[in-house]
Structure formats: C-alpha cells, structure tokens
Amino acid sequence: MDCEHKISIETRLHAGRLTKAGLALLAVCLAATGLACGTAAAQPVPPVETEAVRQSPVIRKLELSGSISSPHASQISTLVPGLVSKVHFDSGAYVKQGDMLLELDSELEQAAYEQAAAMAAQAAGEVKDAKRRLDIAASLAQRKYGPQNEVEARQAEVEIDTATHDSHRAEQKRRSVILDRHKLRAPFDGVISKRMVEVGQWVTPGTPVFELVAMKNFRVDVPVPQDYYARLRDGADVAIEVDTLPGEEIPAKIGALIPVSDPDARTFTLRVLPTRDNIPITPGMSARVLIDLDTGARDVVVSRDALIRYPDGRITVWVVKTDGDKTSVTERRVEIGLAFDGLVQVLSGLEEGERVVVRGNESLREGQAVQLAS
Known part of the structure; x- marks a missing residue:
C-alpha cells in the first residue's frame, strides 16, 4: 500500500464509510505504510567527488626487472708474492681509498x-x-x-x-x-664484501685476497626488447622501485644503451642511474625500472579510481547527469586502453567534458540522486 492509498483510506474514514473490521485492518495498513513512507523520506543523498573527462597525451609505461650493481666491484690481489704479516680489515668493513688493507713480510x-x-x-x-x-x-x-x-x-x-x-x-x-x-691499499672507497686471506698465508699476484664493492653511484641494468631501442635513444622518463621502499618511485635517468646484449633474445641492455643519494639499496638487490614512453597519440583519459570492474570482465563508470536542480548518476560501460600515472585511456564510452564519479562510487544505483562534494 503506497502513501496515496493511505490518504484515500483516511479520507473514507472521516466520511464514516468503514466498519469495525475495516478499522482494524486500516490500523495495520496505516502503521505499515507510515513506516515505509517515513523511511523513504529519510533516505540520505550520498556525497560524491567527480572529475571532468579530458584529453591527454597517451603514455606507454614499461615495467622491467633488473639487478642493482656497483660501478666498482673488484677482487683485489697483491702485486708481489709474499707472506702475509698483518690484515687490517675484515669482511663488512667500510674503507676509504688509500687505506691499508694488509701487509706482507x-x-x-x-x-x-x-x-x-x-x-x-x-x-x-x-x-x-x-x-x-x-x-x-x-x-x-x-x-x-x-x-x-x-x-x-x-x-x-x-x-x-x-x-x-x-x-x-x-x-x-x-x-x-x-x-x-708489500702493502696493499684500497683502490677506491667501498665495503669489503669478502676477505680471503689470513696472517701467515703465502700469496701470489693474481690470487684474490679481498673483494671490494663501491657503495655509491649504483646502477640498474635491465634487458629491453629491441623494439624500444629507437624511442629510448631519444630519451624517456624513468624511475626505479625497490622492495626496501615499497610504493615509492625513485627518480632516475638513462645512463647508457648497450646495443648488442643478447642477439638470440633480441634484447639490449638499458643502464639506469638513480638521481637521488642515500637510497637503502645494495648491489645484488632486485629492482623494477619504470619507463614512460610517449606514444605520440592523444586520447580521452580518466582517473583509475573512476573505474568499476566486475567479475565478468565488464568495466563501467558512473556518469553525472544534471537536470535543473537535480543531480543523479547513470552507469555506463567503457573500453579502456593503456594505464599510466594514475590515469587510464578510454577507447570508447566517454566523451571529453563529461563528469564521472571518482570517490563514493562503490554503492551507487542507477538514477540515484547524489550530492557533489565541494
């Protein structure tokens, strides 16, 4: 029973047309319909945040895995044969260029x-x-x-x-x-990653006694498909992600393109250099290199937060409609392309200038009235 029926019954009651049984039934109906009408009247209008659909240059984002390496990693040996009389540093020690590492008799x-x-x-x-x-x-x-x-x-x-x-x-x-x-000195600043000699040991030239690794000016080498060589040669925006700084992109630059790396795999090596110091990384760690390649195209884009993904593969957005003083939403299916920098390319389903919901779109209904957040 709706609110209009409720009013009609109340009018008939005042006109004296109902029996006692009708009065009892009317009481039950009035209670039920009154609760329903009150609930509908109290339903809040949800606030949402929106953004305008716009055009932007389309970027292809490559994510490649590589390893962090040091520009200097050497197995050091003495230049003359002799008996080791003193060892001044052990594994893990940080040494500066010129520091005495060991002495021979x-x-x-x-x-x-x-x-x-x-x-x-x-x-x-x-x-x-x-x-x-x-x-x-x-x-x-x-x-x-x-x-x-x-x-x-x-x-x-x-x-x-x-x-x-x-x-x-x-x-x-x-x-x-x-x-x-007869005195072996550190050729550069670094950390002794391995000590391979003891006092009293006879050593000869070419026999490693220390492994020394430089701990600055790190680089990341990654294999890249040959199709991207020409575009990377002209420059590109790159960044690095490491597990020690989850979710953070470390700014970097292209250090070198090594053209012939693996002819069988049709790849070349890209050397990326971080442009920030004091990063908590060491040689041997894995890293992800993020490369932004301009495709040369412009297309409609929206924020990734505007997309609603369904288990059956459908992707939709909530489009804002304004009719006079009333603002409502309607769901629209879209086809997407490349994703980059928090944006997604929209191949079909949206036009530039339309507004879509980016916050508060989790539980909207078709045609539901909404309030635009200021």
Missing part, C-alpha cells in the same frame, strides 16, 4: 732497499770527487801546468761515475716500489 726487501740506497749515495760521492778532479785538471791545463788529455780523462771519469750513480738511483727506486707493493 718485507724484512728482506727493506734490507735490499737500504743497500741500493747506500750504493746510490756512494756513487753520488764518486761523481762529486770526479768533478773535483776535473776542475783541478782543467785549471792546471789552462795555466799550462798540465796536459789537455788529463782534462779529457777526468771528463770521461765524471761521465762514467754519473752513469753509475744514475744506475744505482734507478735500482733504489725499483726497490722502493717493490717495498711499497
């Missing part, structure tokens, strides 16, 4: 260096004495007290002693270099 080499230094000093004295004798012979010959051939002999003696001195100095320098190579 250099007692014999130190003695050889000192001997070479002594011989160079002796040769320097002989050169000095030869030059003194040359000056005397030249002075005597100038005053006609000595023969000219004596001057020439002294000159040859100076040249021979100078050559001997140069040879001993070269030997001293060689011994100094060998002595210094």
Whole structure:
C-alpha cells in the first residue's frame, strides 16, 4: 500500500464509510505504510567527488626487472708474492681509498732497499770527487801546468761515475716500489664484501685476497626488447622501485644503451642511474625500472579510481547527469586502453567534458540522486 492509498483510506474514514473490521485492518495498513513512507523520506543523498573527462597525451609505461650493481666491484690481489704479516680489515668493513688493507713480510726487501740506497749515495760521492778532479785538471791545463788529455780523462771519469750513480738511483727506486707493493691499499672507497686471506698465508699476484664493492653511484641494468631501442635513444622518463621502499618511485635517468646484449633474445641492455643519494639499496638487490614512453597519440583519459570492474570482465563508470536542480548518476560501460600515472585511456564510452564519479562510487544505483562534494 503506497502513501496515496493511505490518504484515500483516511479520507473514507472521516466520511464514516468503514466498519469495525475495516478499522482494524486500516490500523495495520496505516502503521505499515507510515513506516515505509517515513523511511523513504529519510533516505540520505550520498556525497560524491567527480572529475571532468579530458584529453591527454597517451603514455606507454614499461615495467622491467633488473639487478642493482656497483660501478666498482673488484677482487683485489697483491702485486708481489709474499707472506702475509698483518690484515687490517675484515669482511663488512667500510674503507676509504688509500687505506691499508694488509701487509706482507718485507724484512728482506727493506734490507735490499737500504743497500741500493747506500750504493746510490756512494756513487753520488764518486761523481762529486770526479768533478773535483776535473776542475783541478782543467785549471792546471789552462795555466799550462798540465796536459789537455788529463782534462779529457777526468771528463770521461765524471761521465762514467754519473752513469753509475744514475744506475744505482734507478735500482733504489725499483726497490722502493717493490717495498711499497708489500702493502696493499684500497683502490677506491667501498665495503669489503669478502676477505680471503689470513696472517701467515703465502700469496701470489693474481690470487684474490679481498673483494671490494663501491657503495655509491649504483646502477640498474635491465634487458629491453629491441623494439624500444629507437624511442629510448631519444630519451624517456624513468624511475626505479625497490622492495626496501615499497610504493615509492625513485627518480632516475638513462645512463647508457648497450646495443648488442643478447642477439638470440633480441634484447639490449638499458643502464639506469638513480638521481637521488642515500637510497637503502645494495648491489645484488632486485629492482623494477619504470619507463614512460610517449606514444605520440592523444586520447580521452580518466582517473583509475573512476573505474568499476566486475567479475565478468565488464568495466563501467558512473556518469553525472544534471537536470535543473537535480543531480543523479547513470552507469555506463567503457573500453579502456593503456594505464599510466594514475590515469587510464578510454577507447570508447566517454566523451571529453563529461563528469564521472571518482570517490563514493562503490554503492551507487542507477538514477540515484547524489550530492557533489565541494
């Protein structure tokens, strides 16, 4: 029984046309219809947030997986053979360029260096004495007290002693270099990821003793299908996602395109460099590289929040309709294309300028009145 029937019955009651049985039935009906009418009158108008359908450049977003690597990761070895006498750092230690990592027993080499230094000093004295004798012979010959051939002999003696001195100095320098190579220093700043030597161990050149990894200027290498090579060569917006910062995009730039990477898979390597410092990442971690490629097309787009997805595959939006003072919604099926930056390309179903609901669209009904949120 609706509200109009209720009013009709009440009118007939006042006219004295109902029996006692009719009065009882009327009481029940009035109670039921009164509750229904009151409920309908009290139903609230839900507030919704809307946005205008607009046109935008369409971006193709690629998401590729790669690994974080360091620009410097080296297995370090000594340049001379020897017995390890001291190890200054262990695995996990952070070292700076030039820090002493280990020392080899250099007692014999130190003695050889000192001997070479002594011989160079002796040769320097002989050169000095030869030059003194040359000056005397030249002075005597100038005053006609000595023969000219004596001057020439002294000159040859100076040249021979100078050559001997140069040879001993070269030997001293060689011994100094060998002595210094008994001390292994860090070639760059980084973390010792692995120590492979102990005190008392004999090592030879080429045998790794430390593994050192630089902990800055990280990069991410990802394989990319060859179809995108030309567009990436012209530049693109890139970002990185890592598990240590869930939901956050780290700004980055393209560092290099390595053209021939895997000819069988028809891919090349894209090297991406983060442009932000102090990121909680280490070499070996996985990372996702997000690449925005401009397709060169423009199309209708809406926010992703405007879409309602159904289990049967249908995708709809709630379109706002205004008729005078009344604002209502109607459901419309759409076909979508690419998704990017929180937007979705709409291939059909919407026109530019229409308004769609983006908040409060979870429980709307066809034709339902709504209130636009300010």
